[in-house]
Amino acid sequence: MDSNLIIDDDYVLRLGAECQRQGKAVEDLLNRYLRVMAMISSEAVPDGEIHRATVEFVNQAGRLSGKVGEASQLVSKICSSFIAQVDGDDQFLY
Structure with a gap:
């Protein structure tokens, strides 16, 4: 590891x-x-094979809802934790 490493908090x-x-x-x-796809399946294609496939x-796509937000919040927490960890580990330098 570079001894001149500087972490910009x-x-x-x-x-x-x-x-x-x-x-x-x-x-x-x-x-x-x-929401748009749900409207299409209920109003534009109200029955049949295409309707069932769209529904x-x-x-299935709805199962992704909330996952991206959770992942991005986790990244934000990891960034904060990283800074706290580095500050704690390097406390003797301050």
């Missing part, structure tokens, strides 16, 4: 916050998409 924390913000944006887009797709 603010950068790491901003990166975690940006990841969380992007995760929320993806979640919002996914939820809007699922199944919406159900």
